[in-house]
Amino acid sequence: MNTVLIADDSKFMRRWITSILNQSNQYKVVAEASCGASALNQYLQYLPDFVILDLVMDDLNGLDVLKEILQENPKANVIICSSMGQDDDIDLALNCGAKDYIVKPNFNSLIPTLNSLPVY
Known part of the structure; x- marks a missing residue:
């Protein structure tokens, strides 16, 4: 079974x-x-197969967390899941290394997206 944060x-x-x-x-x-x-502490503790990460959070935002996770593990499967669905936000997250971007609450693609990613 694949693990998720x-x-x-x-x-x-x-x-x-x-x-x-x-x-x-x-x-x-x-x-x-x-x-x-x-989120960063939990990632480092559990090293999950997948991270589902919001962009807007207290202290560190999702992009900062994404960058930190990818420094630890460049192959990390991080999916941004945010209500901010503007093209600029999506492009920025994907260019920073997110594997995909899901706009809340359109979760129909969540399982197919996870299923499409390799687990290391």
Whole structure:
């Protein structure tokens, strides 16, 4: 079973994403974070197969966390999941190394996106 870290400042959103992942029976949420610093700490502690990361969080924003994670592991599977769906935001996240970008609450592509990524 593939492991996942969900980092989002909204507890509701973390629960919603967890329920989607639980329905697939392929993914196990091993950690949750409500702020950027916690997301980075949780990543380093659990080294999950996938990170689902919001852009707007307290202390460190999602792009800062993405960059830090990729410094630790350039092959990390980080998917940005944000309500900020402007082309500039999407392009910036993908250019920084995110594997994909999902605009909340359009989660239909979450499982297919995870399934398409290699696990190292």
